Amino acid sequence: MRSYEEARERYAALGTDTEEAIRRLSGIKISMHCWQGDDVKGFLFRDRELSGGIQATGNYPGAARTPDELRADMDEAFSLIGGKHKVNLHSTYADTDEKIDLDAIEPRHYASWVQWAKERGLGLDFNPTCFSHEKAESGYTLSSADESIRSFWVEHCRRSRRVGEYFGRELGQKCVTNVWIPDGSKDVPVDRYAPRLRLKESLDEVFAEKLDPSANLDAVESKLFGIGSESYVVGSHEFYMGYAMKNNVAVCLDAGHFHPTEVISNKLSSLLLFSDEMLLHVSRPVRWDSDHVVALDDELQEIANEVIRNGLLDRIHIGLDFFDASINRVAAWVIGMRNMQKALLRALLEPTAAMKKMELDGDYTARLAYLEEMKAMPWQVVFDEFCARQNVPTGLDWLTEVRAYEKKILAERA
Numbered sequence: 024m025r026s027y028e029e030a031r032e033r034y035a036a037l038g039t040d041t042e043e044a045i046r047r048l049s050g051i052k053i054s055m056h057c058w059q060g061d062d063v064k065g066f067l068f069r070d071r072e073l074s075g076g077i078q079a080t081g082n083y084p085g086a087a088r089t090p091d092e093l094r095a096d097m098d099e100a101f102s103l104i105g106g107k108h109k110v111n112l113h114s115t116y117a118d119t120d121e122k123i124d125l126d127a128i129e130p131r132h133y134a135s136w137v138q139w140a141k142e143r144g145l146g147l148d149f150n151p152t153c154f155s156h157e158k159a160e161s162g163y164t165l166s167s168a169d170e171s172i173r174s175f176w177v178e179h180c181r182r183s184r185r186v187g188e189y190f191g192r193e194l195g196q197k198c199v200t201n202v203w204i205p206d207g208s209k210d211v212p213v214d215r216y217a218p219r220l221r222l223k224e225s226l227d228e229v230f231a232e233k234l235d236p237s238a239n240l241d242a243v244e245s246k247l248f249g250i251g252s253e254s255y256v257v258g259s260h261e262f263y264m265g266y267a268m269k270n271n272v273a274v275c276l277d278a279g280h281f282h283p284t285e286v287i288s289n290k291l292s293s294l295l296l297f298s299d300e301m302l303l304h305v306s307r308p309v310r311w312d313s314d315h316v317v318a319l320d321d322e323l324q325e326i327a328n329e330v331i332r333n334g335l336l337d338r339i340h341i342g343l344d345f346f347d348a349s350i351n352r353v354a355a356w357v358i359g360m361r362n363m364q365k366a367l368l369r370a371l372l373e374p375t376a377a378m379k380k381m382e383l384d385g386d387y388t389a390r391l392a393y394l395e396e397m398k399a400m401p402w403q404v405v406f407d408e409f410c411a412r413q414n415v416p417t418g419l420d421w422l423t424e425v426r427a428y429e430k431k432i433l434a435e436r437a
């Protein structure tokens with residue numbers, strides 16, 4: 024307690040109110056992606072291989088096999104993460120005994136998720152799943168030249184939006200329904216134009232139905248390359264930037280979907296001049312779009328800084344997107360979520376107004392001095408205080424809990 028008081032005073036001397044920072048952090052929702060819990064398998068087609076150029080490597084024991092197991096694992100994770108959050112579902116995580124294909128999903132197939140979320144005060148986000156499916160084997164879905172394939176995926180995405188609207192209405196908080204497709208080509212294509220034209224037309228069909236904007240927000244996620252789509256991705260950044268601006272849908276920026284030295288943090292302040300809202304897939308690319316667990320690295324901090332410094336919290340939806348099958352999956356969630364919170368807290372603890380003034384005054388000496396000093400300030404103590412007030416473990420105590428859960432629950436799944 025003494026050390027928090029000291030930290031509080033040190034921050035106060037710089038003009039920051041730690042109480043206010045803790046209060047604000049408590050209200051920030053992060054969308055925790057369900058797919059870290061089972062290596063992106065889902066429940067509709069258990070036997071199918073993950074496809075679409077994304078990969079979960081590793082075979083750490085304990086992956087969830089049923090909706091109940093996955094929910095139990097997320098409950099465990101949330102018990103170790105302060106605050107109230109959202110859960111991000113893919114369509115293949117439907118909880119139903121019916122043998123349905125993706126062009127037949129309906130809100131009722133997700134009723135148990137809504138029930139679960141309601142009981143816990145969680146929000147839900149949603150994604151059509153345009154991969155790991157025989158109709159995605161050609162490498163093209165919404166941009167396919169095969170009309171039966173293209174229309175199948177249009178129907179799937181149309182229905183996905185209705186599920187999103189259902190989530191938003193039931194839970195009283197907007198669902199972000201994010202469309203990502205794997206479409207692209209391993210080798211240099213001859214025609215880059217026609218698939219993009221078909222994608223544009225397919226999206227027009229997908230978004231034609233007007234839904235309640237307070238219940239559902241549509242987002243589109245671009246990508247630079249994937250495994251098997253190294254030379255050409257139909258849904259590129261320029262494609263979706265243009266589409267989103269013209270059609271009033273949100274852009275989703277995934278941290279792993281750009282050139283290795285290109286960062287998403289530098290894009291928020293431009294995009295939001297021309298668009299009301301956006302979605303982030305916070306991830307960690309290591310040499311490629313590898314979807315490593317989010318670490319507290321410079322880019323994560325920069326993303327958080329941009330959101331907080333510019334007051335964009337109510338316009339930017341923060342979601343995580345990684346899948347590491349080589350470590351305890353509950354720990355992966357806890358580490359990623361807590362890292363996102365730590366980065367947000369550090370941004371909230373910054374005396375931003377004063378630092379903006381230094382910049383305006385041309386006092387770059389003080390600006391650099393402050394930026395560097397902030398790294399050495401006792402934000403960890405404030406984070407511990409936040410955790411304690413939220414009744415979640417401080418420091419590494421969460422790991423002890425995860426180990427116990429692993430021994431009792433996850434080990435039994437072998």
Ligand code: RNT
Binds near residue numbers: 203
């Ligand atoms: C793939 C995209 C996409 C997926 C999830 C599972 O490169 O990042 O968001 O990771 O939908």
Ligand code: ZN
Binds near residue numbers: 203244277304344
């Ligand atoms: Zn993503």
